[in-house]
Amino acid sequence: MARNIGPSCRLCRREGVKLFLKGARCQTDKCSVSRRDFAPGQHGLIRKKESNYGTQLREKQKVKRIYGLLEKQFRHYFRIASRAKGVTGITLLQLLERRLDNIVFRMNLANSRSEARQIVQHGLVYVNGRRLDIPSYTAKVGDEIAVKGKAPMMKRLKETNETLKDRLIPKWLGFDPKTLTCKIAQMPTKDDVGFPIKEQLIVELYSK
Secondary structure, eight states: OOOOOSOHHHHHHHHTSOOOTTGGGGGSTTOHHHHOOSOSSTTTTOOOOOOHHHHHHHHHHHHHHHTTOOHHHHHHHHHHHHHSSSOHHHHHHHHHHTBHHHHHHHTTSSSSHHHHHHHHHTTOEEETTEEOOOTTOBOOTTOEEEEOOOHHHHHHHHHHHHHTTTSOOOTTEEEETTTTEEEEOSOOOGGGGOSOOOHHHHHHHHTO
């Protein structure tokens, strides 16, 4: 699967906000955004007046980077959302939230979405009792998701879950920390994203 393998901290600096692409490490004093709060590159210090198009583009790029997607993948999700019933922007966020790698991240079994994606790709995740190693799988309401593996790996996952116990698990995931399983109880809402996103700007950008 294609993915961005460049420096994560440069992406946060470009958007001018912490995207927590490295999980807990983004909360330390070593965070690049905290130390250099300007865009990367030789012209990063130059403050430019942003156009309406630029504002829309930055919002789209921010959401893409939060979920670790490339342009082709993100545009595919937007096409699905635009054809579905309901508000396009909200539907887009629901599709992104219901990605299997994001669900593992929301279960507090990984520090970041990239780490959660590795867990899925290594074949540790089961959906409705069936092993699934596709991070982009879109879970449905009623799906039961479990993480299974050898004892050392399960011990590590439980330790990660304990470390991240202060991180809120959204209500749409019926998570059981004892068995590391969850059931999709309902569709996620915009509030469940936990990040200030202006999805309407993305809709306006792709509608041009």
